[in-house]
Amino acid sequence: MGLTPMMQQYFSIKENYKDCILFYRLGDFYEMFFDDAELASKELELVLTGRDCGLEERAPMCGIPYHAANGYIGKLIRKGYKVGICEQVEDPKEAKGIVKRDVVKIITPGTMLDENFMDNRRNNYIMAVTDTGDRYGLAFCDISTGEFQGTFIEKSLVLLDNEISKFSPAEVVVSDPVISDHIQDKWNILINIREMEDAVDKSAVQSYFKSLSGGYNRVVASASSLLLAYLEETQKTALTNLTHLEIYNTNDSMTLDVNTKRNLELTENIVDKGKRGSLLWVLDDTSTAMGSRNLRRWVEAPLVNREMIARRLDAVEAVYSNINLLEDLREALKGVFDIERIVSKIALKSVNPKEMLTLKKSLGNLPAIKELLARIDYGELSRLVAKFDTLRDIHTLLEESIEEDAPMSMKDGGIIRSSYNEEIEELRDIRINGKKWIAEMEQKEREFTGIKSLKVGYNKVFGYYIEISKSNYSSIPEGRYIRKQTLANAERFITEELKLIEDKILGAEEKLAALEYRVFGEIRSSIEMEIERLKQTARIIADVDCYQCLAKVARDNSYVKPHMNEDGGISITEGRHPVVEKMMQKGEFVSNDLTMNQMNERFLIITGPNMAGKSTYMRQAALISLMAQIGSFVPAKSASLPISDRIFTRIGASDDLAGGKSTFMVEMSEVSDILMNATGSSLIILDEVGRGTSTYDGLSIAWAVIEHILKAIPGAKTLFATHYHELTVLEGELEGVKNYSVLVKEVGKSIAFLRKIVPGGADESYGIEVARLAGLPKNLLGRAKEILGKLEKKDAKVIKGISSVKEEKETLQIGLFDYEKELMLDKLKSLDVLNITPMEALKILHEIHTEAKELN
Incomplete structure (x- = not known):
């Protein structure tokens, strides 16, 4: 027996995606087979069944409904798995044999876009690390916001850990097994090992980005190339939201090692790793998700440049000093949603109509925000106002094109305003008024022919027709009607006009849905061309939100400008x-x-x-x-x-x-x-x-x-x-x-x-008093005080004997080891020499001799 054609196709696809759980589309379900099925059934609590596959034993199988896939995918991703989405990639009507299928996207912890499984107040980074011989190249990307950063560090695992701690990536791509082993041992992160060619094409990376900032070198190019290749491999589409590669120097900001971040509880508390009880918990009173992510980055990378610190402090002070403007600004910012992540969905072709409306509402608040900032006209805020693009043209496009009550799904129709596209208006009118048109045509034909029994009808086989009884044949005008069907007592005809109406009415819903989808794609493409403008405005909003937030926190908690x-x-x-x-x-x-x-x-x-x-x-x-x-x-x-x-x-x-x-x-x-x-x-x-x-x-x-x-x-x-x-x-x-x-x-x-x-x-030290407050037994505390008194007497002798440390070359006259000598003297003094046997004396002498040799 051999595998069925479908299972042959499954295995040929699975061979290329061994590290993924393959969601294989069959009708309205995603099915999983063999090892994937056994794993998914366990992790997702699905019933494990079987399917005939051409082998003696049935293939283990489990499945999920297509429309409910996002929830199941999210659960797997949060558990650290990768999911490959396998879809039909040809029209079943045109398929010869089994319908062609292929993986259209790979979803991983570092490339997740479903907001139901992401914290919108923190970035979701994926990281790449390459070893170029004498240095490590690092690249970080948040595909959900379009951020892409790169740097290099000396070959130090401590420095590598510091950068990992700063970005907290959900996934890492590495080219070197040694780096992979270190990260695997120390960090709970999904690791992907990918080979890196020795020759790095810097021009390929440069052409990918519209702008580069900072110095650019081969080390950064190696990590950036590795990460870009992995992202293209998983996303299966052009990453047009990655427009800017920011090259940063680790010395541009304060490096905070893992221990310092943990001990100071900067972004999470030590006890349960939650936000409450951290510095970020105190400071984060931002009005937007973009501002919250930005503030987290500020907390994890404090500035070391005096001018930049002064610019931020001055901006906070400017808002702090104007309480009325502060409240108005906070209110205006609350109407701005997550522009960064919506823009990334536009670039990745995954945005839905509701999100387009959310973008429109956000852009509608920009002019008011700019006007409020312009009132200050001071320092950093003036610089932001000068760069502030309110994106009125994009807002106008969305206002004119997208229906106000557009649904979330692309399949439901009702997306595009009738006034935006004449053909959509006509099709929508046909869908609504089709019956009225047929009735009007019937009346017109009766009047034209004088045949009062003439009727316009419809059936699924022949479509629309004009039916005239045989008794009225003589009244049929020549050249106007085309015979379509002959009945026992009547003839059915069609006219060019009726044929046109039929073409419009039949399939109007299908044509309308397809046309709305196409027009929506055109609108999406138009906005995609303006991604850099959208991202720049989003960055300005994030900065403004941080300034107003810090001003608000300062006012609420009586903080002062340092x-x-x-x-x-x-x-x-x-x-x-x-x-x-x-x-x-x-x-x-x-x-x-x-x-x-x-x-x-x-x-x-x-x-x-x-x-x-x-x-x-x-x-x-x-x-x-x-x-x-x-x-x-x-x-x-x-x-x-x-x-x-x-x-x-x-x-x-x-x-x-x-x-x-x-x-x-x-x-x-x-x-x-x-x-x-x-x-x-x-x-x-x-x-x-x-x-x-x-x-x-x-x-x-x-x-x-x-x-x-x-x-x-x-x-x-x-x-x-x-x-x-x-x-x-x-x-x-x-x-x-x-x-x-x-x-x-x-x-x-x-x-x-x-x-x-x-x-x-x-x-x-009051240690015993602290122990008493903790509830230790009274008799224990009494004994502790007794022991403490004896020890303090000996301790005083040791400390008193330590020489002055002013002179570096002086040696210790009585060092800390002299305490051991004191113990030996005490042991000798306590001996009852008149009442011990010669054997006991010899044993004690041997012990003292051994201890003296150890001191030397």
């Missing part, structure tokens, strides 16, 4: 943590000042109890700095800030058990990355360095880290929270170190956290 200084100092008066403040009742948050400079206050050691607010204080300093560099006002009474090239954070405890890394190993790796990459213009946040190991190991590491930063990274401003209050001795010993602590009020035997940061170091 001053970006050039002396490298930080001066924040009554600073607040934007997220924590938002989560608390109004007025409950305790504000704090922060002062740092390049000289005697560039390294702050912050001590005090856990849970007292040290981490919040440091995080708010980082967030205030970051907010200023995205162009936002900041939560403070006043703020003067430098431009930081990087913000680094080492906060919290986490492990990587799958990667074989303990909590302490992860901590040390993060500290190592900071020390290797920080510069004198960086802001460093370190929280409890060394706590993942034993007390004295941790203390020694923390001490050494402080020394290294001060000596090896001069100028870097560092906030260093620690429970090692012994480190406070470094103030006065190391230039630039200042002690700060959390104010604690002792109430009887208990303590109260006042959340206030004040100069000076803490002499206690």
Whole structure:
């Protein structure tokens, strides 16, 4: 037995799309067979059946209705699968044998366009990575908005991870298995491996885009070519929405590594990865989806260029200062829908009539927005107004052509206004008035011939006809009628006029639907020619929306415009943590000042109890700095800030058990990355360095880290929270170190956290008091205090013996290892030499001898 012709066709198509679940069109259903069927039935909870395929065993099969496909496809894509859509590609009436079929589109996580399965407030990027020998080429595209960006980085997996973190792609195309393995191990992203030819045709990429920005080189071309080839392979159509390749330099914005983004909770909280509780949650009060996506990009890539920061801050201030205009602008922007994604659907031939009406409504609001912006006539906003194209011609075209109540489906008709196209008007008139025309013709023919029994009729076989009884044959005018059918008692005729009417009436619905579809395609093509104009206006709307949003948030939360200084100092008066403040009742948050400079206050050691607010204080300093560099006002009474090239954070405890890394190993790796990459213009946040190991190991590491930063990274401003209050001795010993602590009020035997940061170091960690607040048993706490008293006596001896660190070449007179010697002395002192046996004495002597050798 052999495969049936249909299954032969299925396998020949499937052979070319092995990595896809193939949706094979049969009538009104998409069917899946064999492995695809078994997988889809499991993932989509479909009934698995079988079909005769010419083999001894039936082919496993499952299917879904054609009209309900989008929902099922979306579910598969969200699970990380790729779906190939296989359709009939020839008219069944003209087919010889089985109807020809082929894959018309491949839908993947990075090329998804169904808004029901996409977050319209964030981009959906697909990424390409190529290895060109000494550098990695990177390209990022959001096909749903038409954005396309490219860059190159040194061959560093850490730098690669930073860019992946910035864009959070849903899918990656790579040319190198090593890169693929790294991404597969670290990121939960669909990977596609595609071979990349050594010779990269830069002209092919350049011809694809109408404009290129920034420097352009072979490395960027390699990644761009790889990504474009993959997109063409999946979309099966010209990607006319990709009009602009933006070449960016990673140094154009602040690089935020994965740890910093997570620790500062910039776009999602640490607990459940949701938006609530993040900085973006506080700042995002945008009125449009385009503005929301734009703001997310700003948060994930703060500026480092002073002029660009000033332009954004000035634009926010201009809107902030005009409350009436702010409200009017917000209201006007609410009428603007997602122009970017509608435009991409136009380019990809997937836009429907309802979306065209949505575009029309959006464009109708543009003149009012431009007029509002023109009232300000200041700085960045004036520049935007000068470039603001209100697209009146496109709005007029849509207004004149698309019916106001046009349906979503192209098959339902009623899309094009009758006044827009004469033929459509005529066909629609025929559909409505066809019976009236026949009645009028019947009456006209009766009057012309004088035959009162003449009638115009219709049947499915012969169509329309004029029927005259045999008794009236003599009254039939010569040359007017053409005989069509003879009956027993009558003759049926047709005239040229009736034939014309018949042609119009019969199939008017079919002709009308086909004509409306064709005219809709012409309108779509006309708008497609203006894609670059539409995209430019969409970008302006996104920027304007961000400016008004940041102005609104600043007003609602009492934020102030920061001053970006050039002396490298930080001066924040009554600073607040934007997220924590938002989560608390109004007025409950305790504000704090922060002062740092390049000289005697560039390294702050912050001590005090856990849970007292040290981490919040440091995080708010980082967030205030970051907010200023995205162009936002900041939560403070006043703020003067430098431009930081990087913000680094080492906060919290986490492990990587799958990667074989303990909590302490992860901590040390993060500290190592900071020390290797920080510069004198960086802001460093370190929280409890060394706590993942034993007390004295941790203390020694923390001490050494402080020394290294001060000596090896001069100028870097560092906030260093620690429970090692012994480190406070470094103030006065190391230039630039200042002690700060959390104010604690002792109430009887208990303590109260006042959340206030004040100069000076803490002499206690209050750890046992925190444990008491957590509910540990009283007898346990009593024993802990007893042990603490003994340890503090020995601890004082060790710290007191550490030499001054002012002189780099001085050695430690009594180092941390002297604590072990103290333990040995205690062991000797505790011996009851008069009451031990010679064997016991010999054993103790051996133990002490072994320990002494280990110390050496």
